[in-house]
Amino acid sequence: MHDVTAAQGIARTVLEAAAERKAHRVECISIALGAMTMIDPDQLEFWLGQILRGTHAEGAEIEIEQRPLMVRCKECGWEGEAEVPEDPIYHLMPFAPSCPRCQSKSLAVLGGDECTVQSIRVRRAEAGAETDG
């Protein structure tokens, strides 16, 4: 359900942006997906494809950029990439990383918890393709 919810949020963002720009068709959707989200990119792409059926974004190319989980330890100041375990249990419960240096669990997340639309490329009925950064 987690992946479906994320896909629904992304679909809403994409369709709103497409409507705003009076897009005839959405050609490409670029998504930033952080490791902390525990979302399987294949699942996300699958559900997006399902949800976008019958919309202007049907059949759009989906690019998923996976981002590592970056943290800073509030205890010792260690900063870097936290390891995210490949354990399905974390799809059901929140995952709490710990500092590899002092094992503290009070970490600030610097990045890697995002699941957002970075950009979309649309085509208007009367004009050519338009890219938005």
Ligand SMILES: [Zn+2]
């Ligand atoms: Zn630490």
